[in-house]
Amino acid sequence: MSEPSITIVGLGTGDEDQLTLGVWKKLQLASKSQAKLYLRTNDHPMVRMLDDNQIPYTTFDANYEAHQNFERVYESIADELIQQARQESTEIIYAVPGHPMVAEYTAQLLKQRCPEAGIALTLLGGESFLDQAFLRFGFDPIDGFQLLDATSLSRYTLNPRLHTVIGQVYDTYTASDLKISLMEAYPDDYRVVVGHSLGVAGAEQIMEVPLYELDHIKGYGNLSLVWVPKSEQDEVHYRSFGRLHEIVSILRSPEGCPWDREQTHASLRKNLIEEAYEVLETIDEDDPDHMCEELGDLLLQVMLHAQMEEEIGTFTVYDVISTLNEKLIRRHPHVFGDHKAGDADEALVNWNAMKAEEKRKKGIDVTKQSVLDGVPRDLPGLMKAWKLQKKAAAVGFDWSEAREVLNKVEEELGELRQAMDNQDAQEKQEELGDLLFSIVNLARFLKVDPEEAIAQTNRKFVQRFSYIEEQLRLRGLSFEQTDLSEMETYWQEAKKVTKLER
Structure with a gap:
């Protein structure tokens, strides 16, 4: 018995004049019982030519009905062809639409499986739809x-x-x-x-x-x-990241914008912070259109900093993206790996474990690091206090209940009053800082983000003060023409109005 073999031939796009002579000769072997012909589908114009020339064939159209998705259909076809090649003593010819190597998944499956099955595989090209x-x-x-x-x-x-x-x-x-x-x-x-x-x-x-x-x-x-x-x-290219990278590189080029060319990491430092806060403002406003614009401005800062490094050959923005993608996959083993995480706390445990592993691989002895390491130096004060307290609390350095923290707030307030009586500027600053730190601690126990709380109060203050300004304008008055008692009256009115609006 000869070695089992499968020959995949392409039937072309459907024009019989474009069918190659070599493929036609192969197809004719089936009419001479020298080969057995299989078609992936009979839904192809060339099938009529086979019928006209009385070339027998078997199709796999029934496989499409037997399986729920194309991948399983094609796998079943490959399985049957391999089985037939092992059983038949003659060559198996498998005819597919177009070209066997253009958008033909069954051909790829057979290329993978035939060598393992000890089956010789030959491919004959046909005209592809390309x-x-x-x-x-x-x-x-x-x-x-x-x-x-x-x-x-x-x-x-x-x-x-x-x-x-x-x-x-x-x-x-x-x-x-x-x-x-x-x-x-x-x-x-x-x-x-x-x-x-x-x-x-x-x-x-x-x-x-x-x-x-x-x-x-x-x-x-x-x-x-x-x-x-x-x-x-x-307008089509505006939606591509590549175009953004191209525009920023042009702005920084000798032919670009003089202002952009002059910028450095240091000169753009405040811009980065300001743009981040403007994004936060859009979140508070619940304004998606404004958020879209401000996120773009924040992204521009990332692009500019990366472009500066690209110009001196250290890294590009694509390295930034690559590093981030790697990190996201590595630190989410419960999503991209074998770990499990049933809730957010378990996910955070995985994240921190991977961070610690990354440090060890960099040669950092995590046992010698301070518990407080990892809190950015330039975070806003309230946010930084919150993070420092959370890290200390994680190792047990914490109050046991909110009432104890409230007592500490009252203690710090008393010390501030005493510092005010002493008229010592340095002492007043220190005691005020202690009071703020204790208030952040209280916020943590109340599960209230202090930054969000003060932001809400700031918005409320602006809203109520704007009401006072509006009332004075309606009466043709300026601040110089009114007094504190009148302004207090409007302030109380504003409180009632804001309550009704809520």
Whole structure:
């Protein structure tokens, strides 16, 4: 018995004049009982030519009905072909639409499995749908193009700078999902081209439509393609990270902006802090549009700092992204690994364990580090006090209940009163700091973020003071023309108004 073998042949796009002579000779072996022919599907124009020439075949169309997803369908086809190759004494010919190595998952499976099964595998190319796509759509692939699968396409694979050909657009539902994915990278009215049965006489259809009408087209099937032409439009590239990197590098270049060129890490230090606080303000305002803009301004600061380092060859913003991606995966073993985390506390334990492991790998002896290490030096005072207290509390240095902390607040207030009587400026500052620190401790026991609490009070103060200003304006008065008692009256009114608004 000869060595078991499988030959995969490509049936091309459907035009019999484009079928290669070598493939045709192979197919004819089945009519001479010198080989057994299997088709992945009989839903292909070339099947009529097989029937006309009385070439017998077996199809795997029943497998599509037997399994719930394409991956399992293709795995079952590969399994059956390997089994048949072992049992049959003649060559197994497996015919697939197009080219065996273009968007043909079963061919990839057979390439992996045949060597392990001791089966010789041969591939004979046919005209792929790409050949017809280049001809019918009329673009030159040397300009750059990408071939994508509609059933597994994501936003991250799209590159508007390249021509994009998308296959496996089997039906209207797939086209609808594809449309939604494309709209994340392209404008809703971007012009795209749909091609059905390219190169098949009497069946070919080519239609250009705006993207939002992609799923309105009729006739999608296994010979359907979507072409998204490459774009030179600025508004399309504005949505890409690469364009942002390009713009920032231009701004810092000799031909760029004089102000941007002059900036250093030190000169932009305050900008970074200010932009972060402006983002926080949008969170407090619950203003998504403003937040979107301010997050962009904060991102610009990251881009500028990274660009400065890229210019001297230390790292690029892509290194920043790579480091962050690595860290996120490494510190979430309960998501990307084998660890488990049933709640946020368990997840935090995993995170801290990975941080400690990272330090050990860097040669840092965590046993010699202070419990208070890791709190940024320049955090706002209340936030820094909160973090220092949390770290100390984690090792047991803490009050046992809120009442004890409240007593400490009253004690510190008394010491501040005494310092005020002594008229010692340094002592007053120190005692005021102690009082604030004890209040943060109380906030921690009350499970109230002190920064959020003071931010809320600040907003409330601005709102009530603005009410006083408005009342004075309505009466044609200025602050110089009123007194504290009148302002206090308006303040009390403002308190009632804000309560009603809540």
